[in-house]
Amino acid sequence: MKEFPGLKILAPILIPALFAACAVDRPPTGGPPDRSPLSVTSTLPDSAAINASPQTIRIGFSHYVGRSDLSESIFFSPRIDDYEVSIHGKEAHIRLYDPLQPNRTYTLTLRAPLKSLDGVHQLDRSLTLAFSTGPVIDQGAIEGRVWTNRLAPMQNATVMAYAASRSNAIPETRPDYIAQSGPSGEFRFQHLAPGSYRIVAITDDNGNLQYDPETEVFAVASTPTVQTGMSGVGLRFAPENYSTRSLHSCRTINNREIEITFSDTLPAGSFDLSAIRIENTGTGASLPVLGYFSLSRSSEETTFRLLTAPMEDRAWYRLRFSPGGAGSQLSELTFSGNAHTERYPELSVSIVPANGEDNVIAETIRPESGSSVELQCNLPVAESSVKPAVTLALSERGQDKPLPFTISRIDSRTFSIAPFGGFLQSKDYRVKVKADKLKELVGSPSRSALVESLFSTAGPEQYGEIIGSGTANAPAVVVEARRIGTEAPRRMVAKTNASGTFSFDFHDLPAGQYTITGFIPSASGMLSPLTEWWDSGSLTPFTPCDPFAALTVNVRGGWTSEGFRLDIPGSRRSGLNSSRPQKKP
Structure with a gap:
């Protein structure tokens, strides 16, 4: 038989390639892709x-x-x-x-x-x-x-x-x-x-x-x-320890902005600029940090932008982050100054919801801020200038009744506006922002003297109710209703009767999926929904968590969901282990 020398050369290459091809997991052609789990x-x-x-x-x-x-x-x-x-x-x-x-x-x-x-x-x-x-x-x-x-x-x-x-x-x-x-x-x-x-x-x-x-x-x-x-x-997992976050990377955007990325997410609203220090490695002079923001305006982020005083070209800087708290460690990075000078636009302002919007469910605009609306700026502004520039009023029969409100910073470009007691259903509200009173940290002042939004809140048909009961071997329990994935729950204290039974009722809940949980707090004395928080226990030394039970409930607008049970295992009498610190999730 005649031999072909080329085959001897190609064989070591072709045979492994053939077997490798046989081991590739591909869906058959002509059909939908196979997304089934491995089993x-x-x-x-x-x-x-x-x-x-x-x-x-x-x-x-x-x-x-x-x-x-x-x-x-x-x-x-x-x-x-x-x-x-x-x-x-x-x-x-x-x-x-x-x-x-x-x-x-x-x-x-x-x-x-x-x-x-x-x-x-x-x-x-x-x-x-x-x-x-x-x-x-x-x-x-x-x-x-x-x-x-x-x-x-x-x-x-x-x-x-x-x-x-x-x-x-x-x-x-x-x-x-x-x-x-x-x-x-x-x-x-x-x-x-x-x-x-x-x-x-x-x-x-x-x-x-x-x-x-x-x-x-x-x-x-x-x-x-x-x-x-x-x-x-x-x-139930313990709250994340944000003090363990560290700097992962940084880069300059221009001579006024630095983009920093952390090892994990940080809550934007609690970002503390005093934990950041930037200094010129050559002169030791501090570079002031004026504000911060995330491009996405998210409530939690890994990447933020810092607005600083102008950097020196070709100078080297040291960026230090020291979050404080248990387990925190100093982390630092170095970077070179950026010579590019950004031409920032004039300040512009928008309000969420927009002017003329109907059926607004204020609890869903930024759930962790509760019943609120939002002020969004294109540039960072001084937080101290925001509240004097804002007015909130209940609009009835052509008259505006001013309301007291709070301002919460999300970042230096984004702020929540919440009336005391929240927004009422089926009402008209007017938010006014004197844009020219806001103090921009960069760019030029706004040429718009006034930005406003007149909007109507949704009626009771957009909200639902949850009614249930449960048992616990304790004088009282704390019950929470939390929209899945959000941080801020609705809370109440439910007292048990002689047989250990309690009941709960949450009304005016925006439609969506909720987790209802009840726990027996480790604190002693009178319980308050404002001060009692679930204790996650510890690993070293091993300490059990506060007893709890949880279930998921789907809330529909205009409907009452009832018949749910929270039977909390374990027991804790008032005063038991009252020395354990209370930790807010």
Whole structure:
């Protein structure tokens, strides 16, 4: 047979390329793209198998996975360290080299960040394969739900169970079991050894199964331990510690603006310019920071722009950020001055809602500011000049009745205007802004003497009501209604009767999805909805959170949603543990 030398040269190139092409996970041509989650299609041994001592565990997947990603996703309980992962098409083989203990239940958990090779398909929750080397398999289970601090369902939280029978220091030690929360925040531990466990959740951004306080947040249960067989275990994450934020990068836009990016989000309204210091590295002279803003006007941002006094060309500057508070650290960056001089326009002003707008739901303009309207400027202005330039009035029968109001800074270009007691329904209001009285920090003054908006608020048909009841082993509870994803809740104190039953009623709620939560506060004495805040507990030392219960409710305009139950587990009598500090979420 005649040989072709070129084939010998091409073979080492073509054959690997052919096999690589076969392993690419592509949808068939001509149909819709496959967006299904990654799933397990088969296992050997079968889940819940008994009298099984496999040397190799086989797992079939719905899509191709990578060996390295799969290896990082695997968690064995009890611990198995010596094993090897290999991939054979859509099937993974896990070769065990550590001997298995007799009459013992083993669980293999796949963590939810596991994705397919193309990155499109991902486990939507953790998956557990269990088998026993003896005739009996552990059947212990604990299930519950994980919430963000703002009470939205939390997906992909890492939930860890530590056996209470052994001495351990959370979060330094390896957990005995892990699970991850699904799309609705639900989690479930299966095939646990019977007993009590300490339950903890973390965001676990780096996947090391340890709490890293500088970058992560935690949640603990409301009891020191949880017994197998328990359901309805609630885990709510602690408030984020904004004092751990640090500078990530900075760049100059012109000789008056610096764009800075932080390691994580910061609330725009509480951004403290006194935490920022800029100095000339050559002369030591300070560069004044006059204002700040975000291009998006968002309530939380990672990137802000600082407005400064003019920089010197070719000078080097040091930017320092010291947020203060527990766990805070000084971070700093250096940058070179920018020679470009920006030609800023004249100041212009707009009001949200616009003039003539009807059916305004003021609670939705900026939910964290409550019932309010908004002043938006194209340039940063001095905060002290805003309130003297603004008037708010209730307009009835052609007459304007001035109203007292507050001004809240979102950033140096954006401000919320809120009347005492909020806006009433089905009323006309007029907001006036004397634009020429605003003090611009850059650019030229506004040539418009007056900007105004006359608008009408929505009627009761745009609002709904929630009525419910619950039980708690405490004299009183605090109940909150919070629109999902927002920071500011509606709150009330509900007293319990002799049988521990309480009732709650929230009215005038804008349509949308809400989380209703009730908690037993750790404070003593008379309770006030203005001063009592849920206590998230702590990890070190381990302290349970305030007992709470939560549920989601869909509010429809003009409707009353009723029949909801908040049965709060645990108990706390007035005065118990009253020395614990109160933390506002």
